[in-house]
Amino acid sequence: MTSLSTTAMDIYQSGFKPAGFGAHSDFGRMINAEAEYLAIKKASASKKMITARRMHFKRFIDFILADFYEGVCKGHYPKKCLVCGRYFLMKNARKQLYCNGRDPSDPKNRPCRAVAANRRRGIRDKETRENNPITFIYNRAAANIRKNASRGTFNEKQRKEAEKHIKNLRFKAKKDTDFLENQYEKQMDIRFIKRMILK
Secondary structure (H helix, E strand, O other): OHHHHHHHHHHHHOOOOOOOOOOOHHHHHOOOEEEEEEEEEOOOOOOOEEEEEEEEEOOHHHHHHHHHHHHHHOOOOEEEOOOOOOEEEOOOOOOOOOOOOEOOOOOOOOEHHHHHHHOOOOHHHOOOHHHOHHHHHHHHHHHHHHHHHHHOOOOHHHHHHHHHHHHHHHHHHHHOHHHHHHOHHHHOOHHHHHHHHOO
16 A cells, blocks of 8 residues: 555656656556446436446456556545654545544554644644544534524424534544544434434
8 A cells, every 4th residue: 555655646746647757657557457338327226327437457456556546536645644654545625634543653642633733833734624524524514404403304402412412423533533434424424413313
C-alpha cells in the first residue's frame, strides 16, 4: 500500500502526466487488461439499463493496480497524515489533514487529530472545522434533523431526543477510533436516526 500510495501521490501532484512523460510510465504500462462494454440492468428489479465496463485480467496484480488507479482517477486518492505519517484514503473534496487512526508514537494513544490539536503548529497545518470528518458528518445530521422537524416528521420531543443522540455519537467518535472508522457515518444517517427515535 505504501509504494502504491507514494506513486499515486507523485502522479496526483504532477497533474496526471500521460505515460511517457513521467517517472511512472513503465509502471503504467505493466497493467495488462482486456475491457468490454455491455448493457446491464441498473438493479436486479430495475427495467432501466446502463452501460458497464467488464475487465479481464491475466494477473492478480493487474487487477489490484487497475482498481487502485480507477479510484485515483475518481478522486479517491491517498494522502499522508501530518501527524503519524501513515497514508489514508481521501473519499471526498474536504481538505482532511489527519487520518482517523491513533498516533502510534503518542504515549497517551490519542487520535492523530487530538495530537495535532495540542501541538503549536503553523496555520499551514491547521485543519478547519468544516474539513474535520467528525464535525462535517455531525453538521449534516443536525441539518437533516432540523429539516425533518420543519416537515413534521419529528415533534419537539423527538427533535430534542435526536439532537441529543447525535451529540452522543459525536462524543463517542472522538474517543473510539474503531467506531469512527466503521459505524459513525452509518449511525448518523437520518434513516438510522429515524429508526432509533420513532421506534
